[in-house]
Amino acid sequence: MTEWDKNDETLIRALRQGNPRAIARAITRVENPGIERLRLLQRLFEETSVSAYRIGITGAPGAGKSSLVQQLIPCLAARGFKVGVLAVDPTSPFSGGAILGDRIRMQEQIEETGAYMRSLASRGSVGGLSRGVNAAIHVLEAAGFDIALIETVGSGQLQVDVRFVADTVLLTLVPEAGDIVQAMKAGIIEIADVYVVNKADREGAQRMRTDLRLALELGAHKPDWNPPIALTEAANGKGIEELTDFILEHRAYLDNSGAWETQRLQHLRWEMESLAQEGIEARAKQAIDHLFEQETLLKIARREENPYPHLQKLWEQAGANG
Amino acid sequence: MTEWDKNDETLIRALRQGNPRAIARAITRVENPGIERLRLLQRLFEETSVSAYRIGITGAPGAGKSSLVQQLIPCLAARGFKVGVLAVDPTSPFSGGAILGDRIRMQEQIEETGAYMRSLASRGSVGGLSRGVNAAIHVLEAAGFDIALIETVGSGQLQVDVRFVADTVLLTLVPEAGDIVQAMKAGIIEIADVYVVNKADREGAQRMRTDLRLALELGAHKPDWNPPIALTEAANGKGIEELTDFILEHRAYLDNSGAWETQRLQHLRWEMESLAQEGIEARAKQAIDHLFEQETLLKIARREENPYPHLQKLWEQAGANG
Numbered sequence A, B: 001m002t003e004w005d006k007n008d009e010t011l012i013r014a015l016r017q018g019n020p021r022a023i024a025r026a027i028t029r030v031e032n033p034g035i036e037r038l039r040l041l042q043r044l045f046e047e048t049s050v051s052a053y054r055i056g057i058t059g060a061p062g063a064g065k066s067s068l069v070q071q072l073i074p075c076l077a078a079r080g081f082k083v084g085v086l087a088v089d090p091t092s093p094f095s096g097g098a099i100l101g102d103r104i105r106m107q108e109q110i111e112e113t114g115a116y117m118r119s120l121a122s123r124g125s126v127g128g129l130s131r132g133v134n135a136a137i138h139v140l141e142a143a144g145f146d147i148a149l150i151e152t153v154g155s156g157q158l159q160v161d162v163r164f165v166a167d168t169v170l171l172t173l174v175p176e177a178g179d180i181v182q183a184m185k186a187g188i189i190e191i192a193d194v195y196v197v198n199k200a201d202r203e204g205a206q207r208m209r210t211d212l213r214l215a216l217e218l219g220a221h222k223p224d225w226n227p228p229i230a231l232t233e234a235a236n237g238k239g240i241e242e243l244t245d246f247i248l249e250h251r252a253y254l255d256n257s258g259a260w261e262t263q264r265l266q267h268l269r270w271e272m273e274s275l276a277q278e279g280i281e282a283r284a285k286q287a288i289d290h291l292f293e294q295e296t297l298l299k300i301a302r303r304e305e306n307p308y309p310h311l312q313k314l315w316e317q318a319g320a321n322g
Helices: A008-016 A020-031 A035-047 A065-078 A100-112 A126-142 A158-164 A179-185 A205-218 A240-257 A259-291 A294-301 A308-319 B008-016 B020-031 B035-047 B065-078 B100-112 B126-142 B158-164 B179-185 B205-218 B240-257 B259-291 B294-301 B308-319
Strands: A053-059 A083-087 A116-119 A147-151 A168-173 A194-197 A229-231 B053-059 B083-087 B116-119 B147-151 B168-173 B194-197 B229-231
Touching: A008 A020, A008 A035, A008 A126, A020 A035, A020 A116, A020 A126, A035 A126, A035 B308, A053 A065, A053 A158, A065 A083, A065 A100, A065 A147, A065 A168, A065 A240, A083 A126, A100 A116, A126 A147, A126 A259, A168 A240, A179 A205, A194 A205, A194 A240, A205 A229, A229 A240, A240 A259, A259 A308, A259 B259, A259 B294, A259 B308, A294 B259, A308 B035, A308 B259, B008 B020, B008 B035, B008 B126, B020 B035, B020 B116, B020 B126, B035 B126, B053 B065, B053 B158, B065 B083, B065 B100, B065 B147, B065 B168, B065 B240, B083 B126, B100 B116, B126 B147, B126 B259, B168 B240, B179 B205, B194 B205, B194 B240, B205 B229, B229 B240, B240 B259, B259 B308
Parallel strands: A053 A147, A053 A168, A083 A116, A083 A147, A168 A194, A194 A229, B053 B147, B053 B168, B083 B116, B083 B147, B168 B194, B194 B229
Antiparallel strands: none
């Protein structure tokens, strides 16, 4: 318990001055479920004037997402943006896929450019994770960051989830036989707005771009946006300027076409639904603990008590809020 | 809309007389979410004196689960049980993995033994599916069935789900290189109470039993139950009597050790939680539709309105039921 936990106003003041420890503390507090999160988010909302532009970076482990992020940060900073990075990838060197010394060095390099980097616990449900990511973005927004880079692992459910949060989704691939097929199978080939063929010095990079273009044309894609494909070598910084152009072109497209508003409202709706459900589910669990305590369950199992009138009452009570 | 939909009492009377069409109609009605399901379940509960013993049969597609079910039915019937089968496996020949003529022939053979067979739609969420399965079991119970055989496909999330419903879980494997490894990877090797090496006429069946025994000894298993491994040839009925013995031995173990009550209470709790959540989630969606209509979302996106006081109020209202 620090002074910041006792007094939100001192925390928010330090946060708005860009104090990295205050940002970290605030993210930890809003990452955790509960009514306290809502209260702090309410205050952060009041302190925020502009929403951050959210860039999701996804792709399989080993595709070089973290190196891309490291290269993108100075590039975006040079164009006048203040960049915050949230790593929700357990395989990311930022969050644990590197030895501690390397991690600290990376973090220092990032913070030298005025950027902020933080890894988020990927424990818990997918819904819980996306609530945590949204909440962390709001901390960055209150601290004056105008870009949030979200690095997520491209496997399982998580990489689809970034689509629920990010304005622009980058899919990172490497020239390897079967990588496109894997991405198609996982259903992620069509969620991206910008594609990156990283490690483009490897054999087959040009061929991969052609194949990917074909795969995108085969699938019905976004009506007015033809997703660009960047060839990069993140390890030595090649192609990053072009990739930055592509990202900002997508941002301009969203702004000019009106797609931004539609998409942002949808994301906002998901965010609100998810937060509402969290509270309601917690209360449901309480109600059930109360209604169906061990003794009642035993009676039901022995057919001495009918559970359905209780359930109907619970449904009706919940309905009284509707 | 049939007479049965207008009058629950005629439906329940027909059901209790064992009318297969009435059973089918009742299952369809309780499969669908909504308050009507709760009302019918309440009546069914009143009409039921004994809970059915639930046997889950899982395994990869092609392992021969449906053939096993077909062989188990007469075996269990000969020992005095009335057997209902619920197929929640989209690859099962019962539900769609066979041409219509074959399916009808299978159904007829099954019904000749006094058993009842029904496939359940596997559409919707896992939670939705297990609610549907539980509800269908209650229909079978009200119709006087004392065993419910639940056939589920052994891949993805579903095969773990059967553990939340079944008293005894059978895992069906075939002598094929890597099948045990696949099952271990999928995390299903430890959920079963009885193991079946089907197609035991194939090379490697004995070896597979040895390997499986080793794998089970390596993993920490149930404290007092040493899961038996049956070798069967479902296609020609070999090994089915022994398998039936193993299943009923597990049932006796559950009864005698007190594990039955612990496990059944846990399952009952999951079932109740799931039903309560269904109602509460539906109402949450309504509340959000109301609170966060498009215009409000737009105001929030433009930072003209702070959403968090609304969310806090919603949480507090939900809490009033707790």
